[in-house]
Amino acid sequence: MQVRRCAHVLVEPRETIDFDLTELALGGTGVRERLGWVALAAHRDEDIPLDQDEVVALGAVSPSHWQDLDALAERHSRGVLDTLLAKGLLIAQAPADESSRQFAQADEAVRAVHWRGLSAVAHRHTRWHGADTEEAERHFAESSEQTFLERLGPALPAVHARVEAAQRMPLPRPAPSPLDALTERRVTCRNFDPVPLARDVFAAVLYRVFGARTVCDYAPGVQLLKKAVPSAGGLHATEAYLLVRNVEGVAPGLYHYHPVEHALEPLRGLSDEEASALARSFVAAQAYYAGAPLQIALVSRFEHNFWKYRNHAKAYRAVTLDAGHLSQMVYLAATELNLGAFITAAINEVEIEQAFGLEPMTEGPLAVCGFGVRAQERVTVEFDPQGNVWTSRTA
Ligand SMILES: Cc1cc2nc3c(=O)[nH]c(=O)nc-3n(C[C@H](O)[C@H](O)[C@H](O)COP(=O)(O)O)c2cc1C
Secondary structure: OEEEEOOOEEEEEEEEEEEOHHHHHOOOOOEEEEEEEEEEEOOOOOOEEEOHHHHHHHOOOOOOOOEEHHHHOOOOOHHHHHHHHHOOOEEEOOOOOHHHHHHHHHHHHHHHOOOOHHHHHHHHHOOOOOOOHHHHHHHHHHHOOOOHHHHHOOOOOOOOOOOOHHHOOOOOOOOOOHHHHHHHOOOEOOOEOOOOEOHHHHHHHHHHHHOOOEEEEEEOOEEEEEOOOOOHHHOOOEEEEEEEOOEOOEOOEEEEEEOOOOEEEEEEEOOHHHHHHHHHHHOOOOHHHHOOOEEEEEEEOHHHHHHHOOOOOOHHHHHHHHHHHHHHHHHHHHHHOOOEEEEEOOOOHHHHHHHHOOOOOOOEEEEEEEEEOEOOEOOOOOOOOOOOOOOOOEO
């Protein structure tokens, strides 16, 4: 059998701390610390414990060329090599069973996209599945008498001043501009009115943020889009996948936005209940964001950006920054139309990938945004210290 190592794997020396009642009963502290090796692979969601022999054998197998397993077994225990195969860290060229086939397929998906190893592992293993922020807050409150801020201790100053006040060079303040007027009303919205969002307003924000103004033939077979936001390499690798709950004339469901055609691509219809449940799970149970009439998953097509920036140390950072630019544009376009907008990074990536049918290492969500009509009353906290949004409302 021919095998090779998976494309990207990092091995972490990890300390786990757990509680041992027997040890406590014997007069100890009950706290047990265990050190061990854990493999974090770019094609597997699980943390995979390894023993020392497995670590050594893993480091001796090439990820790039196929090797004969019998020949490897002359230098490493056959049992160890079989375990690494069963754990999906060694990949078989001709998989003999379903799990080996899945490991090979997932590894191939990582290889095809030209990930940088460190970024690939970081992305794969920082995705959430089934995270529930409400539950986490409850658990936090029950596990201590201290408030969140008490546990954190003193914060750093808001600004890291580098010189004495007298040494600073004051700069002229600009005369108020329309941009100032717009940005002053930009306040992250956590209070949405349950009224349906008008279709033309919905379409206007999508166009201004995600719509392509023009398509340029940059080189044979290479098209570049011009949009309102900058984008790494001009590739606009981040696309909008929508969960629509409550928009006039748009049935609840999952959609992809086509930026050149300025059109929705329907992917799956949803009942109201399904749409609400998905909205809640996408944003890890942040109920105030689940109440928005729509959510936009900012999905990066890694394969598109990494086509140009292959195995590149900055590429993953660049696509993350792309998402930030889009998010600010969502805020501005929504604010201009007197709507509220939000972004959250506390998302269940796995549920979003599953809903939209995305291969996690080929294209995946980096954040979720949304917008809608603001509620008349502020129930959930918002950061509006100057009262730019809430003075005219019941605060
Ligand atoms: C990258 C990013 C992630 C965020 N994630 C969350 C989040 O998970 N939950 C939330 O309520 N707000 C989230 N926010 C919104 C911030 O809490 C908000 O921007 C901040 O409190 C300042 O308020 P302002 O946007 O109204 O100025 C996020 C903002 C950014 C830029």
